[in-house]
Amino acid sequence: MPETTLASHAIHRLEILGEDGDVDKALMPELSDERIVRMYEMMVLARSFDERAVTLQREGRLGTYPPILGQEAAQVGSASALLPCDWVVPSFREMGVHITLGYPIHRLFQYWGGDERGQRGPESLNILPICVAVGTQIPHGVGIAMAARYRRDPAVVCTYFGDGATSKGDFHEGLNMAGVFKLPAVFICQNNQWAISVPLKQQTAAATIAQKGVAYGIDGIQVDGNDIFAVYRATSDALAKARSGGGPTLIECLTYRIADHTTADDAGRYRTPDEVATWRRKDPLLRLERFMAGRGLWDDDVGRRVREEAVAEIDRAVLAMESAPQPEAEEMFTNTGATLSRRQIRQMEVI
Amino acid sequence: MAVMNMVQAINSALALEMALDDRVLLLGEDVGRDGGVFRVSEGLLERFGAERVIDTPLSESAIVGAAIGMAAYGLRPVAEIQFMGFTYAAMDQLFTHAARLRSRSRGRFTSPLVVRTPYGGGIKAPELHEESSEAIFCHMPGIKVVVPSGPYCAKGLLTAAIRDPDPVLFLEPTRLYRLIKEEVPESDYLVPMGKARVARQGGSVTVVSWGSMLDTVLKAVEGRDAEVIDLLTLSPFDVETVLASVARTGRVVIVHEAVLSCGLGAEIAATIAEEGILHLRAPIIRVAAPDVTMPMPRLEGRYLPDAARIGRAVDQLLEY
DSSP: OOOOOOOOOOOEEEOOBOTTSOBOTTTOOOOOHHHHHHHHHHHHHHHHHHHHHHHHHHTTSSOOOOOOTTOHHHHHHHHTTOOTTOEEEOOSSOHHHHHHHTOOHHHHHHHHTTOGGGGOOOTTOOBOOOOOSTTTTHHHHHHHHHHHHHTTOOOOEEEEEETGGGGSHHHHHHHHHHHHTTOSEEEEEEEOSEETTEEHHHHOSSSOSGGGGGGGTOEEEEEETTOHHHHHHHHHHHHHHHHTTOOOEEEEEEOOOOSOSSTTOOGGGTSOHHHHHHHHTTOHHHHHHHHHHHTTSOOHHHHHHHHHHHHHHHHHHHHHHHHSOOOOTHHHHHTTOSSOOHHHHHHHHHO | OEEEOHHHHHHHHHHHHHHHOTTEEEEETTSSTTOOTTSTTTTHHHHHOTTTEEEOOSOHHHHHHHHHHHHHHTOEEEEEOSSGGGGGGGHHIIIIIITTHHHHTTTSSOOOOEEEEEEOSOSOOOTTSSOOOHHHHHTSTTOEEEOOSSHHHHHHHHHHHHHSSSOEEEEEEGGGTTTOOEEEOSSOOOOOTTOOEEEEOOSSEEEEEOGGGHHHHHHHTTTSOEEEEEOSEEETOOHHHHHHHHHHHOOEEEEEEEESTTOHHHHHHHHHHHHHGGGOSSOOEEEEEOSSOOOOHHHHHHHSOOHHHHHHHHHHHHTO
8 A cells, every 4th residue: 555645734924024114015915004004003002001011010010011022013913904893812912902902001001000900891892801821711712703603793703822822732622623613713823932931942843833723724824923014914814714704714923022021030041132132123113114114104203203192192091090099809709700609798898 | 390310300401591592502522413421412402403502522621711702702601521520621711711700801701601510429430430529619719519419409500500690510410310300390490509408307417418419318317317408509508508407406417429628518517617616516527538539430339428427427426
């Protein structure tokens, strides 16, 4: 009996916007100047939020915080492709997604300041709470997609996670189930190459995260995660495919965590300054500015104005966060269940 | 009224709730085409279709995780984990998410789901197919734990669990699935959660038990002046009914199939000590499994509390 090849798989990588600001015109998604400016503003706002969050933590005004620096394109680009009916299932390092979707910024500060009230998003946004238990949110995206399809709703579910999550069982169980049921789901891996001190090579022996989709019968693609147009295009295509019944997609945004894992971490203990410097040169924001300058959409004045507006918005959010009254102890109880036991009521009365 | 065993009663509850409420759907391993390995969901795939009776891959964590997603979307999923020993693979989802989604989102999202799972020994099954680890789940705020002891309460409690706005772990005593037959209404009805049942009245000793142990307890106390309380809901348990009985009898035996240490019996005993110690005429006795790994069938007869052990404990107390 001969040995035969049953299948062979190719993994594609998508890049549109180069480091010099040039784009591949054939691949460039259709985006009006207005939308490009809007995406730029969101990236600046996300970065301003991030810078402020780190500062506030250093000043003792915020708790432990996981920076998104360097990952703004992967977050703003993917979130910009979503429709209002879509659902988002985040991990804990996608504040750029929240900001793009219009999640109240003071609530993001509130959550990272140690107050669960920040996790309650507005009713208009279909976004689950930030999830710090790595990868455990992935099956929730699967269930939401099953529910949306059962209800004949047009929603697609975007589930976010990092490279570390792909080593967890819930990644396997979730993507496998999504593949079996051909669900309207998009799985977006923010591959920032470091899970605290564990580099990608020690996280997986696979050459890409995207190829992991092959085993689940799911299309997988790697995109340059610091290229907002590549991220936007891959996400738009995956959403359109999912919405028309074509099933799930795994998108690997290859990016880099420029900052520490959290404000409690010191990345200098496990990686070299040279490596970080290399990735600083691939800054997704600089790249978009270069493109916009070439199109006449950006100059120093535009940059300064956008930055000032972002900082002013962050100022307002910090003020709103810090002027919110202390949460009441009763809230611990009333949110544990719809009804309280006799014992819980007694505990609430004496606490 | 019809005479039903527990399998039929649970099936009836599922079918009625699915017919009444299109938010209710089932998911799990073998729940559809096979009707569940104990045939609890038999006929439901044919009646409600594959969109509502979902045969999943072998993925306990994703079964519960997907149920959480469905519940957050507004559905009322009933997930089946094939045996209680396999809920351990889904504990992360139950504890990290189902139990605290309401709290973490400050009420924006809830997880009104039910996880049904057969539990308990005495069925000569392989390893991990006879676990009784209810106390672990009772320790986690945000999850209710319910255990019927017969067909009537199984149907009413499951109906209440499905209609509950928060997650419920519903334990089905495997050994009793077809052992007990009772009159059960064919229409829907509720047995309220959080309320214990006096299964037998008596005045000299209170025996608190639940689920798989209840029929053994009832046999053990025959001929003795014992009151038997069937807790039905383990978390939160009905403190009032237990204390009211203890106030009359002054003597307490707590019987559970699970291992002794840190079992639910410890919580019940501590509650009686805190709130009812002045009624006690004798020490509280717990009859439970020893603190060892649940053995395979050759030794399970030595491991599970039996009527003789329970009877001895009752007699010991009656000497005070």
